[in-house]
Amino acid sequence: MSGRKDFLSQPAPENYVAGLGRGATGFTTRSDLGPAREGPSEEQMKELLAKRAQQLGAAPPTAYGAPEKKEENDDDDERFQDPENEVGLFANGAYDRDDDEADRIYQEVDEKMDRRRKIRREARERQEREDYERNNPKIQQQFADLKRSLASVSDEDWANIPEVGDLTGKNRRTKQNLRQRFYAVPDSVIAGARDSTQFDTSVQDDGAATNGSSTDNADGTMTNFADIGAARDKVLRVRLDQAAQGSGIDSTAGSATNIDPKGYLTSLSKTELKAGEVEVGDIKRVRTLLESVIKTNPKHAPGWIAAARLEEVAGKIVAARNVIARGCEFCPKSEDAWLESIRLNDNHNAKIIAANALKVNDRSTRLWIEAMRLESDSRAKKRVLRRAIDNIPQSVAIWKEAVNLEEDPADAKLLLAKATEMIPLSVELWLALARLETPENAQKVLNKARMAVPTSYEVWIAAARLQEQMGNGKVNVMKRAAQSLAQESAMLKREEWITQAEKCEEEGSILTCAAIIRETLGYGLDEDDDRKEIWMEDAKASMGRGRYETARAIYAYALRVFVNKKSIWLAAADLEKNHGTKEALWQLLEKAVEACPQSEVLWMMLAKEKWQSGEMTEARRVLALAFKQNPNNEDIWLAAVKLEADNQQTDQARELLNAAREEAGTDRVWIKSVAFERQLGNDDAALDLVNQALQIYPKADKLWMLKGQIYEAANKLPQAREAYSTGTRACPKSVPLWLLASHLEEQSGAVVKARSVLDRARLAVPKNAQLWTESVRIERRANNIAQAKNLMAKALQEVPTSGLLWSESIWHLEPRTQRKPRSLEAIKKVDNDPILFATVARIFWQERRLEKAATWFEKAILLDADLGDTWAWYYKFLVQHGTDEKREDVISKCVLNEPKHGEVWQSVAKDPRNASKTTEEILKLVVAKLE
Numbered sequence: 011m012s013g014r015k016d017f018l019s020q021p022a023p024e025n026y027v028a029g030l031g032r033g034a035t036g037f038t039t040r041s042d043l044g045p046a047r048e049g050p051s052e053e054q055m056k057e058l059l060a061k062r063a064q065q066l067g068a069a070p071p072t073a074y075g076a077p078e079k080k081e082e083n084d085d086d087d088e089r090f091q092d093p094e095n096e097v098g099l100f101a102n103g104a105y106d107r108d109d110d111e112a113d114r115i116y117q118e119v120d121e122k123m124d125r126r127r128k129i130r131r132e133a134r135e136r137q138e139r140e141d142y143e144r145n146n147p148k149i150q151q152q153f154a155d156l157k158r159s160l161a162s163v164s165d166e167d168w169a170n171i172p173e174v175g176d177l178t179g180k181n182r183r184t185k186q187n188l189r190q191r192f193y194a195v196p197d198s199v200i201a202g203a204r205d206s207t208q209f210d211t212s213v214q215d216d217g218a219a220t221n222g223s224s225t226d227n228a229d230g231t232m233t234n235f236a237d238i239g240a241a242r243d244k245v246l247r248v249r250l251d252q253a254a255q256g257s258g259i260d261s262t263a264g265s266a267t268n269i270d271p272k273g274y275l276t277s278l279s280k281t282e283l284k285a286g287e288v289e290v291g292d293i294k295r296v297r298t299l300l301e302s303v304i305k306t307n308p309k310h311a312p313g314w315i316a317a318a319r320l321e322e323v324a325g326k327i328v329a330a331r332n333v334i335a336r337g338c339e340f341c342p343k344s345e346d347a348w349l350e351s352i353r354l355n356d357n358h359n360a361k362i363i364a365a366n367a368l369k370v371n372d373r374s375t376r377l378w379i380e381a382m383r384l385e386s387d388s389r390a391k392k393r394v395l396r397r398a399i400d401n402i403p404q405s406v407a408i409w410k411e412a413v414n415l416e417e418d419p420a421d422a423k424l425l426l427a428k429a430t431e432m433i434p435l436s437v438e439l440w441l442a443l444a445r446l447e448t449p450e451n452a453q454k455v456l457n458k459a460r461m462a463v464p465t466s467y468e469v470w471i472a473a474a475r476l477q478e479q480m481g482n483g484k485v486n487v488m489k490r491a492a493q494s495l496a497q498e499s500a501m502l503k504r505e506e507w508i509t510q511a512e513k514c515e516e517e518g519s520i521l522t523c524a525a526i527i528r529e530t531l532g533y534g535l536d537e538d539d540d541r542k543e544i545w546m547e548d549a550k551a552s553m554g555r556g557r558y559e560t561a562r563a564i565y566a567y568a569l570r571v572f573v574n575k576k577s578i579w580l581a582a583a584d585l586e587k588n589h590g591t592k593e594a595l596w597q598l599l600e601k602a603v604e605a606c607p608q609s610e611v612l613w614m615m616l617a618k619e620k621w622q623s624g625e626m627t628e629a630r631r632v633l634a635l636a637f638k639q640n641p642n643n644e645d646i647w648l649a650a651v652k653l654e655a656d657n658q659q660t661d662q663a664r665e666l667l668n669a670a671r672e673e674a675g676t677d678r679v680w681i682k683s684v685a686f687e688r689q690l691g692n693d694d695a696a697l698d699l700v701n702q703a704l705q706i707y708p709k710a711d712k713l714w715m716l717k718g719q720i721y722e723a724a725n726k727l728p729q730a731r732e733a734y735s736t737g738t739r740a741c742p743k744s745v746p747l748w749l750l751a752s753h754l755e756e757q758s759g760a761v762v763k764a765r766s767v768l769d770r771a772r773l774a775v776p777k778n779a780q781l782w783t784e785s786v787r788i789e790r791r792a793n794n795i796a797q798a799k800n801l802m803a804k805a806l807q808e809v810p811t812s813g814l815l816w817s818e819s820i821w822h823l824e825p826r827t828q829r830k831p832r833s834l835e836a837i838k839k840v841d842n843d844p845i846l847f848a849t850v851a852r853i854f855w856q857e858r859r860l861e862k863a864a865t866w867f868e869k870a871i872l873l874d875a876d877l878g879d880t881w882a883w884y885y886k887f888l889v890q891h892g893t894d895e896k897r898e899d900v901i902s903k904c905v906l907n908e909p910k911h912g913e914v915w916q917s918v919a920k921d922p923r924n925a926s927k928t929t930e931e932i933l934k935l936v937v938a939k940l941e
Contacts, residue, residue: 430462434462444456473491504548549568687699718730727758799823
């Protein structure tokens, strides 16, 4: 029999805890009077388990936090550490120039990538913002139509609106108790009642004497409706200007929450209070606060300065001097306190104070300059500045003041020479010395400056300007400047170089401006960048600032890089046409046609410029060269026809058109042929040509329009109606064709048919503002105003961003008092529409606000100079309220822009009787036709 005891008879292990395996430790039963015995802690369990494992010869378990054995092939997490906190291999490495250059290159790459994505990102954000605003309109916009309908509510209806009250009877007793409470009357009410019965004589701001009898309106019982109307007009006018300036931006009127801190502080600084305007109570309160400040911290100079200025505002100048004197005693090292004391005292005492200040602050540049300004004699000023230079020989400001006091240029040169020796890093002093020297010595001075300050771009620009002043035809200094500054890592950004070039242009250094652009415009841009677009934007920005030579230099550099880009040549030609000479424009266009011989636009521009200058032979020669480079090009054919037709060479023009129909028989050539015969009065030949053309091009809507107009001019209305009807079936998307058909029916007296034509047109071409406007006009001309308003409401719902519809609604369907509020609402919904801007200008014109009207007319012209109706309205306005010079200026600009569009403009310009008239003559005809 074995001597081993059974399990239940064996003693418990040393580390045994009853119930530990099933978690039954530390609990309390009903029979227990106190808490049960707590189980072992986590640390004790770790020790016990480790001891038991040691006895059994096993590894300690990991269930209670024992560390696991790390795998041998586990990768080190240090490879994922932050590269900015380098440890290990590069922990003790030095950060040298190569590292700095690498970081700078990476930063430039990041900036460049961000710049390339900026336009697309901003466009996407703008589109998302517009979509959000369109899908989530403001409460004010949703209820705009309801608010307008409130204008029709009568006074009786307003009076019958019930008052808001508690109709349930709840808390009625509490409200009655509140009504029965009494409060003490403020002193201001008692004082006002006392003063209202006094007889007083005073002078108003406008200079009129008042007495007790003029206080009839002081209690507010009389209402001045004229003042209320004037205030309302002023508010609307301000909101119109804000809406015009902020159109397309989120900061429209009523929603802007940003404040310009600089402008706000500037406006505050301009508000100066006089002693009599400050209340005594405010001065006492502030005085108590400032006394607490200077007692708490007597070494705080701004507190003393504020206390002194408070006394100055209160009119106690002697107390202010005493306060600031105590401040100087407590803060002897504060130059602000000494300067304030000098300012508050008279000249004699100020000199003494300045001397005391310089004893303790002998290295303060501001105190030395202020002490110099206190002296009235030039010798005394020089003496003070010499002592200042002895104490602060490195102060550029003191050296400049000393040089400015010298009347003899030779003495000024000596001082500047000494100053550059003492302060060789001051570029300003080097440039001042170079300006005083002769050109030969100035070159030496600038060379010394370049050696002393190799990172200064100002020295290089001054050298280039000096080279230009010496008469050198070519400025080549900037090439070495770009290389040197790049080596020194002191190269400016492209935008900063453009700013320097514009500054040189402003000061008359044209060659230096061109040299700066030529050598620095391509810096920092790679072939992967959108260099053409960037340079075009730079040129437009310079032109917007009035720096045309800089823009010309930018275009010249861009054309050297992109020789065959037609858009750059056209932009450069436009610059020369508007702001250059005729010879420069010819020279540029001749280079353009050599670089882009396949561009018919450039050939036609050159021929047109030659023709307008009266050189017909040269114009024909240009067109002949264009024919060789671009055979069978319809634009060149038509340009040649126009040239011969304008010179009254009708036979040659007809022959050219016959040849063009055979060589380049496009629909446009046929249309020009028909129009040419109509201009000559050959309606039969024109009708024959248009019938031939329609057999070849049945989908050309202009041919159908010409056919209908020929029949209409011959008073053959059935044939014209048939032509328009057939044309609308062949070309259902042609809006002008539908409009001509509607006009024909209306002129023949069939308004119902005209309305039906427009209904079918709106089905064929939905969301078209012209068709909706014509529908409204038909109802208005038929005196059906109610139906016109209903159609306009539907039209604005379908095409809410049409300036044409808003203009029609404002001018013809709104009462005069509602035009300005409606125009403000329209500007918020329509983004920069010239037709709407012209309507707003007409509203101001009607109200005799002539400056505002002129401003809005000019805004409309800037938005779209091709809209002839705007030019006509502006000229009609100037005929009544403008000067001869202004009218001539508008005519010249209109001729220069050659507008082609506009409802009234096109109806006049395309009339065959006006084919040979100039732009100025057409402008005056349109003005006479405007209503």
